[in-house]
Amino acid sequence: MLESGYAVVPVLIVHDETSRREEETILYRAMKRRADRSARTMKRRSLRSILPDVPVVEWSEGSSDRLGELSAYRLDAILSFRQGPSVPELAGICKYGVWEFAYGEERLSSVFDYSFRCLLNREPTVTVSLIRRETGTYAVLKEGTVRAKLQSYFRNIDTIHDAGLDLLSYACRDLTAGNASYLERWREAEIFARESTVRGTVIEAMKISWTMLGRKARNLVRHWLVAEHWNVGIVNKPIQAFLDDPDTSRAEWMPKRDAYAADPFGICANGVGRIMYEEFDYRTGKGVLRTAEHDGRFLADGRETNIELPVHLSYPYLFSDGERIYCIPESHQASMVSLYRADDFPHGWVKVRDILHGFRATDSSIIRHEGRWWLFCTDEAAGPDSHLHIWYASELEGEWLPHPMNPAKVDIRSARPAGTPFYRGNSLYRPAQDCAETYGAAVMLNRIITLTTEEFAETAEARLAPDPNGPYPAGLHTLSAIGDRTLLDSKTETVNWRVFSLRLRDRLRDGLERLKKRKQNPALSGRIEEKEGCYAE
Template sequence: MPCTSDCDRAAAPVRAAVLLPAGRSRVWQERAALALAGLPGVACDVVRVRAARREDDAQWRRWAGSHPELQELRVDDENDAAALADAAGAWDAVIDLAGIADPGPWRARSRFGVWQPLDAQGLHLAAPYAVHASIVSGGGGELALVRDGATAVETMRYYADPHYPRALGRAYLGLLYLLAAGLLELAHGGEPAADAFAPQAPRPRWRRAVAGLRGRWRSQLRRWRSQWLSESWMIGVVDAPIERMLEGRFAERIRWLGGRDAQQYRADPFGLPGEDRLLYCETYDYRDGVGRLELLRLDADDTVAQAHPAGPQRPGHVSYPYVFEHAGRAYAIPETAQRRCCELYEIDAHGQWRFVATLLEDVAAADASLFVWEGRFWLAYTDLSWGAFDNLCLSYADDLHGPWRRHARHPVKLDHRSSRPAGTPFVHDGALYRPAQDCTGGYGQAVALNRVRLCTPQRYREDVVAHCRPDPRGRNPHGLHTVSAWGGRTLVDGKRYVFNLRELGRKLRRRYEAAQPVGV
């Protein structure tokens, strides 16, 4: 069943002024203005203004000359902003994409002030070396839509290659999300967020150059690790309910199941409701690089006594068998993002999976996790078309079988530190909590626990309140990316980077084949 976008009430009309450079503009600025013009319930007036003069250097000019988003376009000269303002009345927001020198005069013409895309150092996105400091640090890019220089209306943080020229384009794509999220919040009756924005001190030129070299070195280290090492995941169990994650020191209680295997690893564990010895997981085969589902039976001391193939027996990678109970029946939603669909199965008393419905079509949904909140079914997932682990998307339905509708904001969140689902959402003391992956420096580093503040078909807000990080002295010190409720216990998984000849051979063959000319 296709997933459609729907809102319970029509959006109120929002009028915004979009400030663009006069005479010469860049591709990303014009593209952003065109995207805003297509937003439902938003009317935009384009105002051509004189942008502030900004110092650049030969390095920046070389990068700008080769980057497609930084190509310059000839555009109209300045137009009469006062006449536009008089015709429109006060705008709801003035969006400064040009990088004007003095936003002060524009504030009087806007109900919610002047919004500017600024990086963590307070640099406007139109300035040379914007988002440079956060990208080369290795912690990912960071960009905020800042109101009147003081409060963040929306913020995005995204995973980025620490090599700055390769990662810059993601900031321009993320800008479209920031602008749409901020304006749609107004259109659906919300108020702009008022989180304080405190820019960091800008770096002098010599420190920026040194940081850039460090970023290139970090980029190369990541590449070497990806080429020569392999992830080895392992399933563990904690003898405590999932809400104990809120207390900290959770990783120290993990008991790991079994040893390390040179042919495969197991990850993404989910227990069968009502059973304390049966669980489902992904089993990844190093030889072909494909994940498949297994049913594991544990014995009395929590060692794996039996393992059987499970789930839909279809070609392609299958993982993250999200298992849950509804109306006394067991269901599962396995990840089949490679097939661009999200399917619901019922698990019978004999462990057989019966197809029930397609929840999402033509969507590469990763780690789809279902929960019920305020009378609706919700499906949280990462849309791989937006990125591998830095976005959160939501769909909702009044009935488990559908129809499913896409949230008005898509995605609802861009933050590689706390977006991609990582297990079972749960309710504790009346509040809803959602586990998510923390991918600050790479995939599956830790689990962030979000407290959901607002969840409606039009609006969504959550805050990180706790983390579950791997034990640096434990058996799996390099990552942790699933925590799933299993009655009074919790299932987890953890990883260590290892040298695996089987997967290394497969990687080398794949690189060799990719390097061959077409037709050879």
């Protein structure tokens, strides 16, 4: 937080209480002590060594005489890590009150209890809230939901703490920029279950041990042996109809081939649907953009478009502006978002300009709404499945500006774009991926409530899952309109021993590159992180 430059710490307030729940078992206390040693974010460090020049004020119940001393610091806010009821006297000396972290829907105060409960109940996600709480009321400053690390109690604690740190940095940034109106959006106080019902019994410990062991085995098998195969389909109903009828079982599928097809987008012209999609070949490890037609049946000509880059290409988002047809393919490895115009659709593409530079955008989706162009994407660096970013411009080929609330949303269940935004009546809807359980598990249809150059809000209205009895039951992550029909993609997963050789090849190549870098700079250290999921991810 301090390195971000958005905040300074003028004083440390140390509370003299030491509390421990009576119902905690000896086993649970031992797990907490182990977390202090094993969790990266729980390594104990002295605040006095980190902030040697910052004064310390001792606080205890009834220390009203210290309020004058603290008032002299003219604090914007106090960040409280105290487990238990907030101290109302301290809220009165800060411009923006006392902030604290709360975990889950119950607003738990203990990260240990929350991580334990997540594993106990096998919850796929963790939710962290940064709240401003006063007597009888509270305001949610920032909130984020990311994927839980069910394979490790300690890694799950680190994930929760990392998410909270990001939220705190965003709030301090907004406050510095004068863009934190949410600080005054008060809600009626809920019942804050500040203490968990988790006791840490032997039976509970055995349950989470079994959960962690099972998830580790699952991740290992998926990482080394499982291949996913995506294919493109078309459903004979408009995209708006999925709000009331989420059934995807009546899809007509493109003929299956060795390379998989995904991320379909299309434009209907003269009764023929012209489609662009990503084709990915495991042997090359690189996606290319190909074309197909649908005139009563799929006619995949297999021609590669002339949009060529030395990096992986996917998600060829198609849209039109008047008579012109444009495409924005995903090329996050190039750290740019590029706009292409078709002189001879769907093959004659000319690069118009780079819209964004130095940003690793994933699945960029664009729409014109209320006189402006809006671009939605996620940030590959911060969270490709969870951190939604928005840009806007008055003209398509003009200057694009970042939304001041970026990331406008942190939610692995409904952030990453998944197709073409659409209208029903006066309401604008945005398809997004639900990646809570795994990448590309389902599509969430979000209704956008507020979209201005200062604010953004949306709510989930419908969830579309793949047909469990169909040929591709393991995931669905694109829904795009093509006239009065709808394109989608779904996947199947199979055990493929060739994946092992490909993974081993990648591991050896990465290891050699790391060894080469270490020889060039012996100070470098670390290990290669394994990605969760099957090979295509």
